Amino acid sequence: MSAARVKRGAGPRSKMTKATYRKKALRFLLKDFEGRCAYCLDPGEFRHPSQTQVDHFNCKLRERQRHQYKNLMLACSACNLSKHDKPIVNPLDKEQRLLNCTEENEFPEHIVELEDGQWEPKTKAGEYHLESIGLRESCHRQKRYARKRIAEQILNLCSTAIQYRTFNPAEVHNQMMDTLRALLSHLDNFPPLVVEDGVLSPREWLNARGVDVSVLQVAPA
Numbered sequence: 342m343s344a345a346r347v348k349r350g351a352g353p354r355s356k357m358t359k360a361t362y363r364k365k366a367l368r369f370l371l372k373d374f375e376g377r378c379a380y381c382l383d384p385g386e387f388r389h390p391s392q393t394q395v396d397h398f399n400c401k402l403r404e405r406q407r408h409q410y411k412n413l414m415l416a417c418s419a420c421n422l423s424k425h426d427k428p429i430v431n432p433l434d435k436e437q438r439l440l441n442c443t444e445e446n447e448f449p450e451h452i453v454e455l456e457d458g459q460w461e462p463k464t465k466a467g468e469y470h471l472e473s474i475g476l477r478e479s480c481h482r483q484k485r486y487a488r489k490r491i492a493e494q495i496l497n498l499c500s501t502a503i504q505y506r507t508f509n510p511a512e513v514h515n516q517m518m519d520t521l522r523a524l525l526s527h528l529d530n531f532p533p534l535v536v537e538d539g540v541l542s543p544r545e546w547l548n549a550r551g552v553d554v555s556v557l558q559v560a561p562a
């Protein structure tokens with residue numbers, strides 16, 4: 342078994358109860374999980390952390406063990422809701438279980454990412470985990486695809502920009518346009534901009550500021 346993906350510290354020193362665990366554990370969880378959801382890895386909700394984002398990995402444990410630090414996970418509301426009170430092991434098939442990222446690494450032992458951003462199970466545990474937490478929902482897949490596209494665009498642009506001094510300014514221009522296109526399509530996944538003249542999509546907003554976005558529509562030949 343590979344090393345745990347998340348290195349968990351000791352957590353709060355004092356005992357936690359139903360009334361206190363969220364408040365006491367949150368700042369330790371934010372640090373240990375590096376501000377990312379234990380399940381979908383999304384950092385979005387933790388930029389403004391709230392105490393609702395604490396999940397009990399095994400919610401069937403008795404009161405005392407339930408609120409122990411080692412049973413608490415940082416989880417976004419989507420994952421927390423999907424997971425709800427699902428058993429950590431399927432009683433009908435012990436191989437079907439949730440993956441605990443503080444004890445093992447889900448990637449790539451149990452789950453791999455495909456080209457289109459979809460997460461694919463490699464084991465029964467991986468499959469149960471993905472299904473139980475809804476990690477194959479299209480909203481997750483699209484977000485992963487968008488971040489990968491942008492990372493690749495940035496990589497290409499960096500490589501080209503580094504070579505810029507020696508050759509081909511036209512290539513640098515094309516790479517920049519590619520990157521702008523990718524960023525703009527990513528921006529389309531966010532709520533539109535709210536400005537003095539109302540609600541504008543990113544494209545309308547750019548147009549209103551004198552940028553002819555039609556130059557971004559077509560990829561160069």
Ligand SMILES: [Zn+2]
Pocket residue numbers: 378379380381382383416417418419420421
């Ligand atoms: Zn999540």
